[in-house]
Amino acid sequence: MSDKCDLCLLGLIILSSLLTGISGVDDVHEFISSGEKVRLSCNNALSDCKSTIWIYSSFSHSYSNHSETIELITLGIKKKDTERHERLSLESDCSLNIKNVTEEDYGLYICQQYVNGQKQGTDAHVFLHVLHVSSSQTEISPGRSVTLSCQLYSYSGFSCDDWVSYKGFDLLWVNQTGVDLKRDSRYQILSSHQYHCIITLTTTLLNEDNNREWRCQLTHRNQLQTSVTHTVKYSAQADSTTAVNPSLYRVIVSIVEIAVFAAPTVILLQIIHARRAGRKDSKHPEEIKMPAILQ
Structure with a gap:
């Protein structure tokens, strides 16, 4: 029951923020590419970030079938039960850092100030837009x-x-x-x-x-x-299959060049050897001199 009440209260805070000038002149738009780090400024911060609350909202009918409203920072302390926990950090000026941004991080970020349970000043709205490439x-x-x-x-x-x-x-x-x-x-x-x-x-x-x-x-x-x-x-x-290692390519070229230049020489030697063998076989017996010891 307590969780439901907290969720309702958070919803009322978001609704109140939306109705009090979501498209005001003080709204900030940040454009970032997926995988990079982004810094979201809190221009209503007090001297102490212990009064700072960061809320994230992504109720979108364009990219998903559900809305999401999460409290990321509560009175200067990170919430540990969020998927973004490891990627979030709070700077000394109460700005919110998000590293390794994903396409899931796009949405509205609201910075609020509370002192003794009382809201201070107006909300700071930062719209985060994420550019992402997929294949x-x-x-x-x-x-x-x-x-x-x-x-x-x-x-x-x-x-x-x-x-x-x-x-x-x-x-x-x-x-x-x-x-x-x-x-x-x-x-x-x-x-x-x-x-x-x-x-x-x-x-x-x-x-x-x-x-x-x-x-x-x-x-x-x-x-x-x-x-x-x-x-x-x-x-x-x-x-x-599409490229040959340069060193291997040079070895192959050298072998081919040697083969191209050596082939004619080998063929010529074979022809000379064959002709000599033919001449010896064609000589008549009387033309062959007898050894002197047999004469």
Whole structure:
């Protein structure tokens, strides 16, 4: 019963926060790539983080069928019963650090201040948006088609149409030198801006694509916000069938060269030997001198 009450209270806190200006001018938006570390600022912190509470909310109807509301930090102390526990840390200014960010970390983070059970000031809202690249292919080798999907995971209150049409955000795939891959007919680039911000890259792999990098970039009015790099890695078996070790290659070339130059000499010696043998067999008996002792 106590757990249910705590959950209800936490829900009321979240609802109150949402109704008191979730889209206010003081809201902060952080864009980060999966695998990196992010710092979420608490701009309403008091002098002592012992009054700080960090709450995470991800009620989204776009990416999952359930909502999630979790208290991560309670009066300056990390909650140990959360999946993020090992990846969280609190700085001296009460900012929340998250290392090794995953696509599951996107959502709304709320920083609140409580002193003697009384809420102090207004809530600080930080929206975390995570850029993530995935591939459905398990076997990567030359001649196979590969599709990479780059998605921006955002809080449900923001549609991709809003980000692209009104706020000037965009997703694109570029090569190692930063050139947009839409310019290359070898790649098929498809974008979806209706509900989810997704851009896919499809191509047929070549031998020289091993260790090649493709990068998905999130830009805002042509200014880079964050990016995710995907490196093509062929399996050891694929490598051995498509490439020859340089040292082995040089040995093979040397053997072939020796064989090419030596072959005519061997053939000539065989011809000379055969002719000599033929001449000896054709001599008449009288032409063969008898040893002096027998004459």
